[in-house]
Amino acid sequence: MEEFEFSSYPPIEPNIFDLILIGTGLPQSIIAAASSSAGKTVLHLDPNPYYGSHFTSLSISDLTSFLKPQLSTTTTDDDDDDLNYTVLNLNLSSLYSDVEISSFDAETIAKHSRSFNIDLGGPRVLFCADKAIDLILKSGVNQYVEFKSIDSSFVCDDYGKLSSVPDSRAAIFKDKSLSLTEKNQLMRFFKLVQQHLENSEEESSESSRISMEDLESPFVEFLKKLRLPPKIKSIILYAISMADYDQSNLELCKGILKTRHGIERLTLYHKSVGRFMNASGALIYPIYGHGELSQAFCRCAAVKGCIHVLRMPVTSLLMDKESGQYKGVRLASGQDLFSNQLVLDPTFTVPCSPESLRGTLEGLNLRDVKGKVARGICVTTSSLKADVVNFLVMYPPRTLYPEQSMSIRALQIGGNLAVCPSGMFILYFSALCDDAKQGKDMLRAAMNALLKIPASEISEKSSEVQNQDAEVKPTLLWSAMYIQELTTGNFDHISSTPMPDGNLDYNDLLDETVKLFEKMYPSEEFFPEVESSPDNIDDED
Numbered sequence: 001m002e003e004f005e006f007s008s009y010p011p012i013e014p015n016i017f018d019l020i021l022i023g024t025g026l027p028q029s030i031i032a033a034a035s036s037s038a039g040k041t042v043l044h045l046d047p048n049p050y051y052g053s054h055f056t057s058l059s060i061s062d063l064t065s066f067l068k069p070q071l072s073t074t075t076t077d078d079d080d081d082d083l084n085y086t087v088l089n090l091n092l093s094s095l096y097s098d099v100e101i102s103s104f105d106a107e108t109i110a111k112h113s114r115s116f117n118i119d120l121g122g123p124r125v126l127f128c129a130d131k132a133i134d135l136i137l138k139s140g141v142n143q144y145v146e147f148k149s150i151d152s153s154f155v156c157d158d159y160g161k162l163s164s165v166p167d168s169r170a171a172i173f174k175d176k177s178l179s180l181t182e183k184n185q186l187m188r189f190f191k192l193v194q195q196h197l198e199n200s201e202e203e204s205s206e207s208s209r210i211s212m213e214d215l216e217s218p219f220v221e222f223l224k225k226l227r228l229p230p231k232i233k234s235i236i237l238y239a240i241s242m243a244d245y246d247q248s249n250l251e252l253c254k255g256i257l258k259t260r261h262g263i264e265r266l267t268l269y270h271k272s273v274g275r276f277m278n279a280s281g282a283l284i285y286p287i288y289g290h291g292e293l294s295q296a297f298c299r300c301a302a303v304k305g306c307i308h309v310l311r312m313p314v315t316s317l318l319m320d321k322e323s324g325q326y327k328g329v330r331l332a333s334g335q336d337l338f339s340n341q342l343v344l345d346p347t348f349t350v351p352c353s354p355e356s357l358r359g360t361l362e363g364l365n366l367r368d369v370k371g372k373v374a375r376g377i378c379v380t381t382s383s384l385k386a387d388v389v390n391f392l393v394m395y396p397p398r399t400l401y402p403e404q405s406m407s408i409r410a411l412q413i414g415g416n417l418a419v420c421p422s423g424m425f426i427l428y429f430s431a432l433c434d435d436a437k438q439g440k441d442m443l444r445a446a447m448n449a450l451l452k453i454p455a456s457e458i459s460e461k462s463s464e465v466q467n468q469d470a471e472v473k474p475t476l477l478w479s480a481m482y483i484q485e486l487t488t489g490n491f492d493h494i495s496s497t498p499m500p501d502g503n504l505d506y507n508d509l510l511d512e513t514v515k516l517f518e519k520m521y522p523s524e525e526f527f528p529e530v531e532s533s534p535d536n537i538d539d540e541d
Contacts, residue, residue, distance in 0.1 A: 019339055019520070020342050021044045023346075024051045026052075026506070027509060027516070028345070034526050043307050048311070051295045056291040057118060057119050060113040060478065104478065117289035127269065132293075141296045141297055144292075145295075148287060149278070151388045155239035155396065186232055221250075317330075346487045373486055374432075375428070376428070376481045380476060383412065430502060453476055486501055495516055
């Protein structure tokens, strides 16, 4: 949008707020709603014409535009002698790199482009019993968003075969891929975990409780101690406890999963099964895509008085000349706005600072980069499984090729969730990685295993592995691969929110968001209780 268009915007009134937030990503939108519910005056701005920022769901054409490097020009800092503040210009830096977009049926894709709602931060699901669902119900946001159940979960074994993830006693008995011995072993393990949880809650006898020593040990060692076979260990570690890194070599493992955390994740999984009457499994997904969550919290904020303005970039920070403290922001329209607190999108950086502010602004890059995640998106014309539409696939480390050191996750979503035209399917892939080559090698391996790839596109690097459960692999219509930086937020009068992480759920992101709110407003409750009902968890086609 050209600069002259911004100047025609009417000024925002009032021009002083308790809190200004830039970017309508999920963390900012939750904070906007929580702050508005606490009685704060809140202004929520976004340069984009849609809600969601890095957590949005977009059409194919909008997604392509979003992933292209967004250049921002730096202008000279403006020190007007008549002002009591310094104007410090902001820069945008892309957190996406190595973007590859391929279209194999341009006519079909162009015809249906606007019918897609593709998640920028996928694959992503919610557990029925996780913190995000608790917050959605507590805040009343569930009246603005609806969910459907993810039908099934599958895990790949060492032979490339996809097996169902047994997530309940009934599922274990029905599972034809498990032997009677394996079923009994899995049942005994789940019973041990259940007894541990029950005794921990009662704080009674130490019997039937997992010892403190075992809880602090690597989960893989605890499973070995129980003499569980490799197949069962793999299901527990990677398909239910969602370990990212290869746990088989603890000396080289970058993220050892402790037994305590493994038990917590198992508990979340099992509590999620059957929580809602209309959700058949542990996992649910929002109709119209995950961008709906940001919009829902923005609606909640608006009801409480928050002002939202889209298509309005922020160009500069306003810093007090004497104290060097934050005072406000300057918009692309030229208007100056003031607030006590500011929450910035993680793409913002401060290129330089005047000598007088250097001490105050030291470290105001606002981004703490914690690694990378490789993300892939594929559009196909048939389901990977003839009888299942929406499902999750986990590839534990080394199940696709020997050098695969991290888990790879894939999520198929169909048209009954209003994210793509009827008869088409979206496949999301993700894997943590150290660099772009490693990340893309893992994504290509998973794509090769599941899809019929046009020969000119994806190399045969990895995998002789075939999807043995499908007679004919789905044909790829369109694909995108990109590397996203993982960042965490910083807390101060100027704060930054995290990027989408490498997890399937929002629990870690939500923890960071709550910490940020409590840092800003330590005496305020994070969403007072409201009466709510889980009726919008729906499992009907």
